Amino acid sequence: MHRQSIRPRPDWKARMEALGFDFHTIPTDEDPSGVYWDESACWVFSEAEIDLLEEAGNELHKMCLAAAKRIIDERLYPLLNIPAHSIPAIEASWQRHQQGQEFSLYGRFDLAYGGAGHGDGMPKLLEYNADTPTGLYEAAVAQWAWLEDVFPDGDQFNSIHEALVDQWKALLRADRLLADDSDRRGEWEAGRALHLTCAMPHTEDEGTLRYLQDTAIEAGLATKSIALSDIGWTEEQDHLNRRTRSYFTDLEEQEIKCLFKLTPWEWLVADDFGGNLLTLTQRNDIRVVEPAWKMLLSNKGLLAVLWEMYPHHPYLVEAHFDRRAFAAGTRVVAKPLLGREGANISVVTMGPDGRPTTRELDVAGPYGEEGYVYQAWSPVVSARGPDIKGVTRDHHAVIGAWMVGDECRGIGIREDSTAVTRDTSRFVPHRFE
Amino acid sequence: MTDQQRKRRRSAHVSTLLVGGAAALMLSGCGGDDVQETEARIFPTVEACLVEFSQQECNSAFEQAKQLHLQSTPRFDTAAACEASMGNGACQPMVLSQPDGSLSNVFVPALMGFMLAKALQPPPQYGAGYIGAGGGYYYPRPIYIDRDGFMYSGRGSLGRAPVSRDSFTQGKTGFGMKTEVRGKSAQVGTTTKSTSRGGFGKSSARFGGGGS
Numbered sequence: 001m002h003r004q005s006i007r008p009r010p011d012w013k014a015r016m017e018a019l020g021f022d023f024h025t026i027p028t029d030e031d032p033s034g035v036y037w038d039e040s041a042c043w044v045f046s047e048a049e050i051d052l053l054e055e056a057g058n059e060l061h062k063m064c065l066a067a068a069k070r071i072i073d074e075r076l077y078p079l080l081n082i083p084a085h086s087i088p089a090i091e092a093s094w095q096r097h098q099q100g101q102e103f104s105l106y107g108r109f110d111l112a113y114g115g116a117g118h119g120d121g122m123p124k125l126l127e128y129n130a131d132t133p134t135g136l137y138e139a140a141v142a143q144w145a146w147l148e149d150v151f152p153d154g155d156q157f158n159s160i161h162e163a164l165v166d167q168w169k170a171l172l173r174a175d176r177l178l179a180d181d182s183d184r185r186g187e188w189e190a191g192r193a194l195h196l197t198c199a200m201p202h203t204e205d206e207g208t209l210r211y212l213q214d215t216a217i218e219a220g221l222a223t224k225s226i227a228l229s230d231i232g233w234t235e236e237q238d239h240l241n242r243r244t245r246s247y248f249t250d251l252e253e254q255e256i257k258c259l260f261k262l263t264p265w266e267w268l269v270a271d272d273f274g275g276n277l278l279t280l281t282q283r284n285d286i287r288v289v290e291p292a293w294k295m296l297l298s299n300k301g302l303l304a305v306l307w308e309m310y311p312h313h314p315y316l317v318e319a320h321f322d323r324r325a326f327a328a329g330t331r332v333v334a335k336p337l338l339g340r341e342g343a344n345i346s347v348v349t350m351g352p353d354g355r356p357t358t359r360e361l362d363v364a365g366p367y368g369e370e371g372y373v374y375q376a377w378s379p380v381v382s383a384r385g386p387d388i389k390g391v392t393r394d395h396h397a398v399i400g401a402w403m404v405g406d407e408c409r410g411i412g413i414r415e416d417s418t419a420v421t422r423d424t425s426r427f428v429p430h431r432f433e
Numbered sequence: 434m435t436d437q438q439r440k441r442r443r444s445a446h447v448s449t450l451l452v453g454g455a456a457a458l459m460l461s462g463c464g465g466d467d468v469q470e471t472e473a474r475i476f477p478t479v480e481a482c483l484v485e486f487s488q489q490e491c492n493s494a495f496e497q498a499k500q501l502h503l504q505s506t507p508r509f510d511t512a513a514a515c516e517a518s519m520g521n522g523a524c525q526p527m528v529l530s531q532p533d534g535s536l537s538n539v540f541v542p543a544l545m546g547f548m549l550a551k552a553l554q555p556p557p558q559y560g561a562g563y564i565g566a567g568g569g570y571y572y573p574r575p576i577y578i579d580r581d582g583f584m585y586s587g588r589g590s591l592g593r594a595p596v597s598r599d600s601f602t603q604g605k606t607g608f609g610m611k612t613e614v615r616g617k618s619a620q621v622g623t624t625t626k627s628t629s630r631g632g633f634g635k636s637s638a639r640f641g642g643g644g645s
Contacts, residue, residue, distance in 0.1 A: 050442065134644030144447050161444040190583075198644070199637035205644045229634035236626045238597075249628055263633075263643035273632030340645040366640055410442075432442070 001045050001115030003383035003395060008039045009149065020210070021142050023203045033389075037138065038426040039146055040388040043397065043413050045432035049115050050157045050411075056123040056315050057401040057408025060109055063313070064128055067305045068094065068296045079321055080301035081337055081370045086269050086292070089281040093292035096284065102291045103171045105212075105260070106164065108133035108412075109401040112317075114381025122314040124378045125306070126398065127335070130297035131290050132264050134204060135400055135427060137211040139412030140164065143429035154431040157411050161215065163404035168219030170405070175287070178258060180222040193222040195250060198262035200227040209262050216260075226250050228263055233273055246276065248286065260289040264298065266338050266370075300335045300373045319375040324354035331377035332356070336367035342420040344368045347377060363420055379419065393417055397428070473591075475576060475584075476607040477546040485607060486549070486571075494573035498547035502575035503527070505586075508539040515540035520580030520598065542577035545601065548586060549573055 009015060016024045016037060027034030045053075071080065072094055077087055096102035107130035113123040140160035147156045172178055177192045179185045196213050198205040213223050232249040248256040261268065268274055280286040296302065303319035310316055318326070326332050328350055336344045343365025348356030382396045396419050400412040416425040476482040482491035508527070509515035515524035519542045527541045549571040574586040578598045584591040637643055 129645045132643050132645055134642075140444070141447050144444055147443065156443045159442060159444045161447045197633075199634055199642060202642040205642040208644055227634075228637060229631050231633050232628040232630045233632055234626055234628040253626075253628065261643075263637055264645075267636030267640065267643065268633060270636045271633045272635065276632075340640070 001043060001049050001113075001118075001381070003041050003385055003397070004044050005041050005385050006039070006150070008388065012037075012039055015145070015149070016142060019141060019145055021137065021207070023207045024142075026204070035388050036426055037142060038388055038415065038428050039150075041385060041395070041415075041428055043428060043430040045115070045157070045430060047432055050432050053111070053113065053123055053157065053399065053401055053411055054408045056111065056113075057109055057403055058406075060125055060128070060315055060401075061107075061403050061406055061408070063306055063310055063315075064130070064297050064302065067302055067309060068293060070309065071296050071305060072293075076305065079305070080296065080299045082295065082299070083266075083269060085275065086265075086278060086295065089278040089292045090295055092282045092284065094296075097291065097293055101174075102293070103174065103287065103289060104291050104294060105167055105289050105404065106133065106136070107131075107290075107294075107297070107403045108135065109403065111399040111401055112378045112380040113399045114397075118381045119378070120314070123399065123401075124317045125303070125315055126317070126375075126378065126380075127300055128297050128302060129400075131294045132262050132298070133400075133402075134208045134262070135412050135414065136160070136208050136402070138427040139400065139402060139410060141211065142427070143412065146429045147431055151431050154433070156429075156431050158409075160402050160404060160410040163407065163409040164212070164215040165219045167405050168216045168221055171289075172220055175258065178221045180217070180220055184220060191222055192257050193224045193254065194258050194260060195256045196223060196225045196260040196262075197228045197231060199229070205262050209260075212260060212262075224250055224254075226256075228261070231256065231273070233276055247280070248273075248276070256286065258287040258289070264338070264340075265290075265292060265295045299337050300339065301337050301371075303335075303375055304373050317376050317378040319373060321373055323350070323356070323374045326350045326374065326376065328352040331360070333375050333377050334372045335375060336365075336372055337370045339365065339367040342425075345420050361420070382419075387417075395428075398425070473548050473550040474571070474607045475546060475548045477601055481607050482547075482549075494547055494549055494571075497573045498575040499544060501573070502541075502544045502577075506541045506544075506575070506577065508541055510539065512540045515542065516580075518579055519543075519577070523578075523580070523598070542579070542585075544575055545578050545598070546576045547573050548576050548591070 013024065021037065024037035025034045026036040071077065072091060082090070093102055097104070107128060109128055110126040111123040112119070112126055115121065139158065144156065144158055144161070147154055172184070176185050177190070178194050179191065182191060185191055194216050196209050198209045200206055209225060213225055216223050230251055232251070233246065234249045234253070235244055235246045237244050248259070250256060268277055277286070277288070281288055281292050301321065304321045307316055307319040320326065323332060323334070330350045332348055332350055334346045334348070339345065342363055344367040345361070345363045346359060347361040349358045349360070351357040380396050380398050382394050384392060384394050386392050387395070394417065395415045396417070397413050397415045400414065401408055402410045402412065411430060413428050413430050414425040415428045474485060479491045479495050482494065486494070509524070512524055512526070516522070523543050524540045525543045527539050529537050529539055531537055576584055576586055578584050578601065582598060
């Protein structure tokens with residue numbers, strides 16, 4: 001695995017925009033030019049390295065399912081600081097999952113991996129973005145189109161798009177009322193739609209949402225997108241029966257029965273409608289993608305549960321709920337249980353008395369009230385080379401391994417000039433030989 | 434491993450529906466500009482019909498509704514499959530004669546009543562089956578109600594029943610209903626709806642986008 005500097009296509013912006021990729025540039029204070037899609041380099045893998053990453057994704061996913069089961073069986077919710085009112089919905093959702101009746105679309109493992117010569121040569125799990133992963137469009141479409149154009153004879157670990165379409169088709173088989181084509185519905189059943197929502201306006205999230213909507217349309221689903229804050233809660237009273245029925249609605253008063261949300265569960269349940277969502281979820285009156293049980297996997301407390309279940313597993317990094325469990329001299333990363341995009345990460349070195357000695361890194365952010373999990377520092381691969389402006393610097397790269405359903409179907413790579421990947425980290429394509 | 438044996442790792446095809454951005458999204462949103470609203474009267478029995486129409490009209494409408502019901506109602510292989518959709522005790526057996534002369538047993542939703550839908554002009558598909566004159570033409574349609582209280586005629590949905598199924602069958606008079614020919618749920622006078630919005634999004638506003 002190595003980083004190859006290449007000349008960006010002179011017309012790459014126009015080509016990306018022709019694909020609908022409208023967030024290839026994200027200006028920041030640090031970099032006003034705002035390069036996000038960066039094709040001045042690519043990462044090159046061997047096929048054996050790709051095989052290993054695929055295997056690691058599949059294996060880690062199985063381990064995470066086992067960890068979810070354990071959290072539920074042993075009611076470890078307080079360790080993860082899962083709010084008590086969410087638990088019945090999580091358990092109902094998990095029950096349906098166990099019966100093969102719950103639908104989950106996708107997830108992304110963030111891995112520290114650099115091939116032979118980096119650490120012990122094994123991919124190491126940094127976190128599982130199992131609820132609302134992004135960077136999907138970049139991985140599934142942008143880097144695919146780049147490869148077609150720049151290395152047409154090359155290969156890439158990326159059948160994410162095909163996998164997403166197939167996964168939606170599986171949902172359609174289970175819920176034929178979602179069919180866009182009335183012939184594929186029951187003969188005399190009314191249709192419904194897959195609703196998709198995220199907080200708007202938000203260029204990147206809307207781009208990801210739009211892409212997911214595309215894949216669902218391609219699979220044959222009827223779809224509608226709606227801004228999160230436009231979702232309505234409708235109470236319908238039948239005066240003759242003295243019955244009340246309550247449900248979520250879109251702006252056309254159509255009931256929302258199946259909702260893909262690019263907003264984390266923990267935020268939704270904290271909102272005013274959160275209790276309603278939990279009630280409908282528990283009663284199976286709404287299908288939410290990702291399902292409620294994924295709250296267990298997207299919580300970083302999962303890392304400590306995994307380490308306890310599979311200590312010294314080659315794909316895991318030592319992790320504990322209690323920082324004092326680490327040996328003196330260990331560099332330890334504190335991660336908020338519900339942190340996102342590298343925010344509120346801090347790094348310390350443990351002293352002999354179980355207390356931190358030095359504080360080496362402290363990323364600002366809004367998270368942390370919910371508690372922390374601690375993970376031994378595991379450096380991501382880095383390579384020195386020119387950036388898109390020709391300035392030589394270090395490029396730290398995190399591998400995102402994409403799961404669709406229960407299968408690892410591709411990777412996407414984010415690079416940063418600092419050791420912690422953030423929301424402004426660049427997306428760099430990959431290929432393998 | 435040879436190239437032939439090597440597993441293909443890249444998508445063979447990636448859609449670019451995103452071209453055109455948001456405009457493309459609306460394609461599958463709302464259809465139904467050509468929805469036509471129809472006034473309809475719904476009767477559980479001939480007796481209920483008599484309040485508003487003549488004996489002859491009601492008898493004729495009921496007979497026609499029964500015939501249409503046998504022709505157009507969905508058929509289920511088992512009573513259980515039928516009841517799963519329609520509700521307990523809401524199905525009846527029907528014997529079908531096959532083209533080869535054999536007979537088969539199926540289950541159909543029980544006829545729950547009939548509807549007299551007001552037609553602006555006599556609908557050709559029912560030939561001379563319409564009734565009424567002067568104030569307008571009405572054509573009879575069979576009605577059945579599923580376990581969730583939705584009304585159907587043939588294979589088309591008419592929207593929610595104005596009352597529960599039990600009170601419908603016990604009704605002594607008819608119910609007025611606006612039905613929409615193309616299936617959107619009908620306005621029903623006995624229910625009220627209130628919708629509040631803005632109950633999601635506070636947390637997102639605090640933290641920013643939700644993707645990670």
